[in-house]
Amino acid sequence: MTAARQRQQARFKNLDGIIANSEMTGQQMKEFCQLGNNELDLLRKAVNQLQLSARAYHRIIKIARTISDLAGAEQIEIPHLAEAIQYRQRQT
Amino acid sequence: MSSKVLSATTLGLTSHLVEVEIDTHSGMYVFSIVGLPDATVKEAKDRVNAAIKNCGFKPPYQCGHVTANLAPADIQKVGPLYDLPIALGFLLTTKQIDFDTNGKLFVGELSLDGKIRPVNGVLPIAMMAKEKNISEIFVPKENAGEASIAGGLKVIPADNFKDLVAHLLGEKIIDPHPEQDLQKVFEPQTYHLDMAHVKGQEHAKRALEIAAAGGHNVLFSGPPGSGKTLLAKTFPSILPPLTFPEALEITKIFSIAGKLPREVALVSQRPFRSPHHSASAVSLVGGGQFPRPGEISLSHRGVLFLDEFPEFSRMVLENLRQPLEDGSISVSRAQATLSFPARFTLIAAMNPCPCGNATDPEKLCSCSPSSIIRYQRKISGPILDRIDIHIEVPRMKFDKLASEKLGESS
Numbered sequence: 001m002t003a004a005r006q007r008q009q010a011r012f013k014n015l016d017g018i019i020a021n022s023e024m025t026g027q028q029m030k031e032f033c034q035l036g037n038n039e040l041d042l043l044r045k046a047v048n049q050l051q052l053s054a055r056a057y058h059r060i061i062k063i064a065r066t067i068s069d070l071a072g073a074e075q076i077e078i079p080h081l082a083e084a085i086q087y088r089q090r091q092t
Numbered sequence: 093m094s095s096k097v098l099s100a101t102t103l104g105l106t107s108h109l110v111e112v113e114i115d116t117h118s119g120m121y122v123f124s125i126v127g128l129p130d131a132t133v134k135e136a137k138d139r140v141n142a143a144i145k146n147c148g149f150k151p152p153y154q155c156g157h158v159t160a161n162l163a164p165a166d167i168q169k170v171g172p173l174y175d176l177p178i179a180l181g182f183l184l185t186t187k188q189i190d191f192d193t194n195g196k197l198f199v200g201e202l203s204l205d206g207k208i209r210p211v212n213g214v215l216p217i218a219m220m221a222k223e224k225n226i227s228e229i230f231v232p233k234e235n236a237g238e239a240s241i242a243g244g245l246k247v248i249p250a251d252n253f254k255d256l257v258a259h260l261l262g263e264k265i266i267d268p269h270p271e272q273d274l275q276k277v278f279e280p281q282t283y284h285l286d287m288a289h290v291k292g293q294e295h296a297k298r299a300l301e302i303a304a305a306g307g308h309n310v311l312f313s314g315p316p317g318s319g320k321t322l323l324a325k326t327f328p329s330i331l332p333p334l335t336f337p338e339a340l341e342i343t344k345i346f347s348i349a350g351k352l353p354r355e356v357a358l359v360s361q362r363p364f365r366s367p368h369h370s371a372s373a374v375s376l377v378g379g380g381q382f383p384r385p386g387e388i389s390l391s392h393r394g395v396l397f398l399d400e401f402p403e404f405s406r407m408v409l410e411n412l413r414q415p416l417e418d419g420s421i422s423v424s425r426a427q428a429t430l431s432f433p434a435r436f437t438l439i440a441a442m443n444p445c446p447c448g449n450a451t452d453p454e455k456l457c458s459c460s461p462s463s464i465i466r467y468q469r470k471i472s473g474p475i476l477d478r479i480d481i482h483i484e485v486p487r488m489k490f491d492k493l494a495s496e497k498l499g500e501s502s
Contacts, residue, residue, distance in 0.1 A: 004305040005332045019338075020307030022480075023419060023435065059308075059480045066306030087299065087481040089311075 004069040095184035099177040100217040104430030107220035114181035127162030142204040173211040176200035195227040206253040210234035212350040218242035236269040237357035283329040309438040314485030320441040363394035369403035383423040391436040401442040402470040
């Protein structure tokens with residue numbers, strides 16, 4: 001927990017007013033949340049199949065970023081992304 | 093003959109300097125206060141009259157025509173904090189006392205016997221005073237701790253009007269409030285509830301861990317009695333400790349809302365607000381004739397817990413759209429448009445259907461499909477889309493409940 005927050009602190013130390021991943025803007029996400037090809041594939045499938053909105057797409061990446069921070073990983077990996085996707089609202 | 097004393101007013105979260113000018117001339121007794129005062133400011137004339145008389149000075153009602161002007165005249169003045177500067181300005185104008193008003197700022201409410209009563213919103217005023225290079229700020233004794241957080245100011249705690257006048261005349265000096273060691277004011281946090289007390293529900297705890305680490309919003313859904321509320325209440329115990337700038341922001345909001353406990357100078361715990369589902373839109377997002385912060389601003393940098401989510405009125409919940417996205421709320425009223433910070437973590441809890449058992453594999457749900465749909469429709473799609481983590485919290489089995497094994501501690 002503490003380590004995850006420290007990672008975020010280091011990441012946002014030059015940005016005023018941003019403390020947590022959830023507060024990132026689109027520009028900062030481009031900088032800090034680079035996805036690999038495999039991860040992009042997974043996300044593409046999820047967005048198409050679950051018919052997710054643009055907001056949902058961004059929010060999934062932010063959660064995946066937090067999960068990878070908790071795991072101590074530099075990059076967002078497949079398991080992180082998968083966990084983030086399963087937290088999205090299921091259509092009933 | 094006229095005199096000028098400095099005071100302050102607060103609009104939203106920013107304070108402005110106010111010059112209190114007093115003028116008297118002969119004629120029949122009239123006491124008029126101008127400069128957009130509200131009812132509490134206008135009532136100051138009765139309190140000032142009585143307090144000055146009871147402290148042994150010649151009161152305004154024996155001095156003919158008295159005018160108090162609160163400049164700049166186009167900003168609304170609210171609250172009783174001008175009693176003290178008006179009374180001092182009056183004594184200066186009528187030459188009953190004389191002191192140098194330069195670099196001194198006064199706020200305080202007077203009681204009829206001359207005691208000085210605490211007021212709201214002292215911290216933002218003290219911070220503004222520091223920026224404007226004011227060297228001394230005179231505040232009610234109860235607010236001195238709060239004012240001293242701003243740092244770099246001489247804070248004089250005033251208990252009653254008579255002693256304050258004696259201090260200003262140099263007859264009996266009041267010691268300034270000691271500069272606070274902020275490390276000492278910034279107490280470590282203690283929580284009554286630990287996550288280890290929640291048995292089972294590991295995936296819900298994992299979701300909370302993620303929410304705490306990244307500041308994401310969570311929606312719990314599950315049958316009654318499954319532990320949704322308890323889980324949410326243990327959430328603050330895993331949040332990272334407050335940093336000093338965060339504490340300052342929160343304290344400012346609490347100070348303006350009048351929610352700062354008198355004995356506490358600095359809020360040192362992340363706020364956890366759980367408004368009841370009968371809450372009105374204004375109480376939740378802020379507003380009023382002179383806009384005040386609502387629950388979402390009071391939970392800034394903390395947690396807003398909305399239990400029984402679908403029971404909130406739909407109108408009220410739709411108001412959360414903008415703040416959930418922007419982390420601030422702008423309240424527009426005829427008087428002014430103000431923006432309050434509102435960067436909170438939303439934790440919402442709901443049952444899946446009116447009887448609560450729709451998702452239970454064993455217990456029978458007594459709701460018709462249409463009533464379930466109607467129940468879930470109470471929360472609009474745009475709101476659900478803004479909640480990143482949706483978690484089902486199932487009913488606990490007996491074996492797990494009765495086990496002595498504690499979960500992972502916060």
